Amino acid sequence: MQKSRLTISGELRGLLDYKELVRNLVVRDLKLKYKGSVLGFFWSLINTLIMLMVYWFVFTVVFYVDLENFPVYFILGYLPWNFFVVSLMTACSSIVDNGGLIKKVYFPRMIIPLSIVLSSFVQFLLTFVVLLPALWWFDIRLNFSMVALPGVMILHILFTSGVCFFVSTIYVYFRDTKHFLEILVTIWFWATPIVYPIAKVTGANAPMVVKKILLYNPMTQFINAYRDILFLSGFPSLRRWLALGAVTLVTLVIGFLVFHRQQPKFAETL
């Protein structure tokens, strides 16, 4: 007997029952993204390389900042960031975009933002793998610390999912959310050491507030974890792991609960 009201464990079981749907939605996303374009997947690669060149130009030619191995540093910040932002912006309106489906068929609604996060993760991973040989060229060798990479990635996915659950729920009630997010993301981008070295800011003469923002910014922690592993060839510190674990847990629980509470009302609100 199925009761009409869904418990949290029921919600989780539902996600498992519908894993086939998650898979199909991810595959559909990827297929549609590159269907009909000649260069297909290479566009996201080209995009990354262009961004790299622009920022490289700005920092080394215009501002004359001395950076060692800037391309590696940049890519390790930009790709994880891009995964996060693309997920966020697509997931934000996803419940509303799929309103027709939500009003007609029952399935665990969480699958919609979740499949978006996963499909942008797959793209992130592909770009990552293609760009990995470049590391070699910059004298960074494969090393044992890379076994920590999947751990960081899983936390990164869960954190992103939590945020996506939250914003996609809010967007159902407030369509301003997207505009607000666009601004937030721009500020957040510069509040994260993606294109500049963190040492420049955490130097002695930087204001305390700025340091705090950088330090407590979860994306800083994630990007630094990627850099710990692939740029500095070392394990992220225990402190970093704890910080990542805590921020992921809190975000995921809040996002999940907010979504879980509101999802029965989606069909009638849309």
Add this chain to the structure above:
Amino acid sequence: MKAEPVIAGRNLSKKFTIHHLKTTNLKERILGMVHRKNYTRETFWALRDVEFEVRRGETLGLIGPNGSGKSTLLQLIARIILPDQGSITIDGRVAALLELGAGFNPDLSGRENIFLNSSILGFGRREIESKLEDIIAFSELERFIDTPVRNYSTGMYARLGFSIAVHVDPDILLVDEVLAVGDEAFARKCSEKFDLFRKREKTIVIVTHDLDAVERLCDRALLLHKGEVITLGKARDAIIDYHRLVARLQRRQEKDERARLKRQRDAAQSSAGTAGDGSGEDEETAEEQMEQVSYSEDRSRWGTGEVIITGVTFHNERDEEESDFRTGEKLVARIHFRAEAKILEPVFGVALFDRNGVQINGPNSYFCDYRIESIGPGTGHMDYIVENLPLLTGKYLFSAAVYRKDLRTPFDHHERSFSFRVIEGQVRERLGLVQLDNRWSLNSGGGQ
């Protein structure tokens, strides 16, 4: 055999809130909070205390006028929305055909959409792979299955959607107004599939305005009006109650309309300085009479009551009243009526049924090109004349009705309320219902 209920609703209520000033952006919402006046909400109950059960293997029809809550109830069963009060329990896998091909992606091929769509319905890849060929064959889309569905016609789209939904093998199938899919051959396949579902003890809930389909397919029906259950019982009973409900609503609407016109007229007259006449009084008594007709407990009668059929008598060729006839004799069915006011271009209709309820015919004066300018006020009768009665021995039921010229508004409809018998005569044909105007002719090849 009484199976356990697979769907059970217990005083099920669903409330919707209508925001009269649609506030979806932050600025409006904040302003709305500050001066509360610019945003009013109204709640209405789409369903109220609905109590019902559907047993395993049963087919239930949900009927009712627009806005009666049928689709809301179906959404509740499909778990798309949750009730505000009461509870609903469902036992089994549900496939909802609330929209054929909901979730189809236009850029993907038919085959890809089969996988996507069936996983939306909650079915795994292996299950679908084993049925893929059946799904494609049933949809008759073999040639187009690898083209993107954006190139499909509406019919092809619906056929594929229907084919997926009936092949995923749900325990409970919910259907919303999607029975009319494709051409006649496909429609027949669909109804065969329905029959198969019923044979295999699957439970089906159908929402439709097609009352013929309800009578044909459903064991029971639930009539809803303004979110409340009017009738839950045999499909036939619910359908008759539905007819009566529609007639009552229509009459009320007309009454309001007349009242409105009268007010306008009165206003015009009083402004012109003349007094109104007293014709309103007669109208009232007529209204009351109409109320009585349709509130009567008699399930076999409905209508607005502007014309009332006071009775039907059967007459033989000598115009004597008679109840027994012989095959080949003349039969006159005399429909006696009374009209309170002058009625323009009414249409009379009759229908014959055998004792099992099989309809034999159902002509009306309009389709027979018999035009009536007007009837009433007063009484009169209309004769339906059959020169050579072709019916064989047995008891026959007779319906008589008089409708407005739109053929849809019943003034008074008596469903199978009258009867006559056909008794043995010279005719020696025994099997079936009718004697056709026929003969035999041998053309033997064997020689003689």
